[in-house]
Amino acid sequence: xxxxxxxxxxxxxxxxxxxxxxxxxxxxxxxxxxxxxxxxxxxxxxxxxxxxxxxxxxxxxxxxxxxxxxxxxxxxxxxxxxxxxxxxxxxxxxxxxxxxxxxxxxxxxxxxxxxxxx
Amino acid sequence: xxxxxxxxxxxxxxxxxxxxxxxxxxxxxxxxxxxxxxxxxxxxxxxxxxxxxxxxxxxxxxxxxxxxxxxxxxxxxxxxxxxxxxxxxxxxxxxxxxxxxxxxxxxxxxxx
Numbered sequence: 717x718x719x720x721x722x723x724x725x726x727x728x729x730x731x732x733x734x735x736x737x738x739x740x741x742x743x744x745x746x747x748x749x750x751x752x753x754x755x756x757x758x759x760x761x762x763x764x765x766x767x768x769x770x771x772x773x774x775x776x777x778x779x780x781x782x783x784x785x786x787x788x789x790x791x792x793x794x795x796x797x798x799x800x801x802x803x804x805x806x807x808x809x810x811x812x813x814x815x816x817x818x819x820x821x822x823x824x825x826x827x828x829x830x831x832x833x834x
Numbered sequence: 835x836x837x838x839x840x841x842x843x844x845x846x847x848x849x850x851x852x853x854x855x856x857x858x859x860x861x862x863x864x865x866x867x868x869x870x871x872x873x874x875x876x877x878x879x880x881x882x883x884x885x886x887x888x889x890x891x892x893x894x895x896x897x898x899x900x901x902x903x904x905x906x907x908x909x910x911x912x913x914x915x916x917x918x919x920x921x922x923x924x925x926x927x928x929x930x931x932x933x934x935x936x937x938x939x940x941x942x943x944x945x946x
Contacts, residue, residue: 750933759921759939760877765931773931809876813932823867823934825876 718744720812722826729800729833737795737829739810746812749793750823751785754807766793800833807831836860838937840922845943846912854907854940856922862930867923868896868907871939877921881907909942917944 719742729735739749748767752760764780766772766787774780784796793812797804810826837859846852858866865884869877881889883898883905895908907920922937 748931752936757941759919760936762933762935765933807874811934823879825878828874828876830874 718742718812718814718824720746720810720824720826722810722829724829725827726830727832729831731801731833732799734796734798735800735831737797737808737810737831739793739795739812739826741791741812741814741824744812744814744824745790746793746814747790748813749785749787750811750813751783751793751795752809752811754809754828760809763795797831800831802833805831805833836924836926836935838922838924838935840920840937840940842938843941843943845945846909848912848914848944848946850912852909852912852942854909854920854922854942856905856907856937858903858905858922858924858937860903860924860926862927863900863924864927864932865925866896866898866905867925867934868894868905869921869923869936871919871921873919880920912944914944914946917942 721740723738751763754760763778764772764774766785768787768790772785787793809828812824840856868880871877881896888897893910898905919939919941921939923934926933
């Protein structure tokens with residue numbers, strides 16, 4: 717089945733630094749990549765939607781200058797948390813939608829990245 | 835936009851049945867998903883409904899009523915490993931980018 721590789725799985729960074737999270741579709745082409753954030757004991761909150769070759773669409777309340785999303789190819793999307801602060805500590809998960817698929821198999825999740833900002 | 839409600843927590847006994855309800859109000863609807871998520875892990879797909887009725891997959895079944903904006907996930911013959919969060923997610927239509935919007939999740943605790 718479709719696999720999305722997400723790295724790193726865990727990262728600890730100092731306040732004020734930037735962190736890049738990668739999601740790579742291994743055996744399919746991802747037209748669309750969704751980026752979610754999940755705080756402890758809460759559900760997944762959609763941050764932004766990115767389509768290959770175009771600018772990401774951010775959900776209301778998500779700072780696009782802080783959370784930079786790049787979807788340069790059909791197999792790679794990156795999320796960069798810039799000038800990270802402790803309140804950005806969270807679980808970040810990507811989800812890829814396969815080209816030409818609109819079915820229950822159309823969404824494949826990465827394994828998530830636990831970001832801790834100290 | 836989407837407004838999705840599900841209970842926060844449920845407790846059940848091993849071997850029993852639990853039903854997790856999900857109600858939604860949407861501006862566009864193109865299917866409803868149920869996912870299971872263990873702490874610190876990514877969600878795993880359980881079921882998908884786009885037409886009214888019941889979908890059965892082994893111990894898990896999911897029901898949808900589009901006119902009522904209502905779905906439930908039924909877990910039968912509960913096992914200890916079923917202790918997890920269960921997420922209801924509604925998909926937007928194509929014009930809205932086929933986004934999945936998740937409910938708050940229901941934490942199910944299975945007791946011996």
